[in-house]
Amino acid sequence: MSQLPTTTIIGLEVHVQLKTATKLFCGCSTKFGSPPNTQVCPVCLGLPGALPVINEHAIELAIRAGLAINCDIPPLTKWDRKQYFYPDLPKGYQISQFDLPICADGCLEIVDPADADATRRIGITRAHLEEDAGKSMHDEAAGRADSRIDLNRCGTPLLEIVSEPDLRTAEEALAYLTKLKEIMTHLGVSDCEMQEGSLRVDANVNLHIDKHGQRIATPIVEVKNMNSFRNVVAALHFEVDRQYAEWEETGHTIETHGKRTFGWDDVKGVTYPQREKEESADYRYFPCPDLLPIRIPSERVEEIRGSLGETPEETRERLQSQYGIKAYDADVIVSQGRAMVEYFDAVAMASGEGKRASSWIQQDVMRTLKEQGGDIESFGVTAEQLAQLLSKVSSGELTNDRARDVFKHLSENGGDVDQAIKALGIEAVDDSEMETLVKELLTANPKVVDDVKNGNQKAVGSLIGQARGKNPNANPQKVREIALRLIEQA
């Protein structure tokens, strides 16, 4: 039996956690991974009498994000309460934005996964600010129903970006998400760390089936709370098949069955319907009386627009042309976000060594960051220090290996380059001392002398290792030069 022609209709709601130091309505830290309920105060706990106060930085980040996805920033935005009962929602309502979101009517252009030369324009309905809820942890082992609640995340600022149902395949959805993540990271709006929950996706999906020229729409399914792109793709593929099969079996359409809420089971690789109760919510939105509406003057929007800087694409192209690095390398650096680009720019400019800077950053810097678990803004080796280090390598003052030792020392102990060099006992070896050392080695290695005389200059290589064994500061280049000169003179 062949399948009828079918179009998949996908719209995404992406929750991006804004990169603010403090929460949306109080001064508590947004740091991830602290012990439960250690980053809370009366405001984010929703204690009686506590009142919210807006974090201006969140407003600025939301505007930055909105402008980058081509949204309008209306002059007036306000706060609404969305009411529902849930144990990790301490106030019994979430402060969100209902009818006047901070960003409206945007779009994002993505490369068409089906045709690399074409682009697709995906509409963005709106992006609004809201506070995150806490986290419930259920321990139902041995028949107990033991639930614990961690409210550290309560009040963390989220930007919910809602797309038009313009996506047609799971691959397009992936391209859209990838692009969105890149922009948010690049602008410093969000870390988009999915494993930390700072980017979460709800997908709305249904099918338009063409039966003898008549279009039949299947019920819309909203798959909630996916926290990896892989899951989104898998869930969408699963839903497309499931919805077609369900329609064949039951004939349910959007007219008869409207919209339903599903979850995604990552282990089984299936979507599953959530309880009926969770679907028929009446959120009873109304303006939050504790917060005044926010007026955003157009001058402020323009000021932020002016500070947006280049797009990730522009940055990628510039890095390639300005420093002669490969597209792949530019991509790796840009994908780390704007702060990394700035770091790279600073190192490359100051050292005049674009390619060397690129390889050091991709290998040494990124690996060390991963080990130490910090971000580039607070990294122990500043761009100036790394540039200084690379300059010393290119001038021959330091070997690559010794430079790595210096780098490691700096990243662990701080201090400046010269101090590190001193601490590691690295000293320039003077020429006469070096000549004495090489002479000794030549005497001890007559075969090398013979080989070179017979035209095999590479044979000198074995002396370099021995030289560095005797004096770790011996410069390989120098050892080679001196050895060849002495052999020629002999």
Add this chain to the structure above:
Amino acid sequence: MLDSALEVLRLQAAGEASAVEIAERALDAIEASQSTHNAYTHVDRESAVAAAKSVDAKRAAGQPLGALAGVPIAVKDVLCTSDMPTTCSSEMLRGFRPPYDATVVGKLRAADAVIVGKTNMDEFAMGASTETSAFGITKNPWDTSRTPGGSSGGAAAAVAAGTVPLSLGTDTGGSIRQPAAFCGVTGLKPTYGRVSRYGLVAFASSLDQIGPMAWSADECALLMNVIAGFEPRDSTSLDQAVPDFTLATESNDLRGVRIGVLRESAQAEGIDESIRNAVKHAIGVFAELGAEIVDVDLPHREYWVPTYYVIAPSEASSNLSRYDGAHYGHRAGAEAKDLVSMYCRSRAEGFGAEVKRRIMIGTYALSEGYADEYYNKALKVRRLIRGDYDAAFSQVDLMLGPVTPTPAFPLGDKIDDPIQMYLCDLFTVGANLAGVPAISLPGGFDPSGLPIGIQLQAPTLEESRLLFAASAFQSATDYHTQRPNQ
């Protein structure tokens, strides 16, 4: 009789009484009156005496003292106190001790006031008689068969019973002014935003305001000086300069002041003859003091109560959803078999009838399909009401009228008739909907000796004008100097 903060300050300055002696006197008076009036939900002798001791120590050491040094004060149990329970007179919050002080409470402490206890109120400030309290009813010190009014009934009775010279109430639809009228004291509802709401357990956030209660306008001014002012933790707090309110009570000359009288208020149906006479009499007093009396109209007045009874319950239904048994406060016992039934049982057990009624009204008014018909329409009418006030205050400096349709009614009289109870707010809710300041001051007695209040309203931020006019009135009358027979 502890009835004047100014006298308390004088006694200490003159060395005639220490703060501890004064605190003991207040605490003894509370002990003596509590079984009769039940004005308090919590009294802490030890901590009050300790606070008074530290005032005496400061004085002895010659350290600078706050504006209310050693003055005993009672605080409505809707304001958070870190050292005393904050219950809102609800089973839901019985024993709840917030980890922080409300801003006004912090300001009282900074002013060296001695907080003697928390006063009884209608549950979550919903009511006009203090009969919905889970801690028992409060009785009117003028006549213990009658209600002290509500919801700040305890705060008004605490002053009227002579236990403290000052108290703090809150006013969402008249909850300071109506009990002040019933108890023969002076109560001021400031401009919305004039006093920080941080730490005030919300009933209807866009209407709630904290204000002073005392025998006279002069004493209210003293307390206003301490509690008023911008606070960044309350986004609706007004970033406006705070005048010295006590200066407003120094002159009695009302020449050039235009006082508007609400045309139909004196004729309104259901209004007691004695109230009508008191308003008429007050008009005469103000005219004698030099004020110019003119008629004014607030055309949408008939919509005040219905608008209020959509907006206030809507906000309340949302504000009270945090009491779900999950995080603090009352939680249903083990019989709850799942999450939803735990919520339902906790709320069923924790809330009283009036609170449940308003949560239901509010939930309905905000729900899908009805929000436009009720909540959104009420917001539109509220804008019209504010427009009425703007128009009226473009013609007059103050408005004069009754506070309540009747003097204090008998206990139990209206508790089973919510509509009758809601009509107690007939003359007071306008000021809350418009956000303007208003004051209730003693204006006479009915034939049976019950006090009667009259109300003055002023434009936004003109509390000084209210206090000035009220003080002038009190210089020409002696109603505020009368005391109930104890």
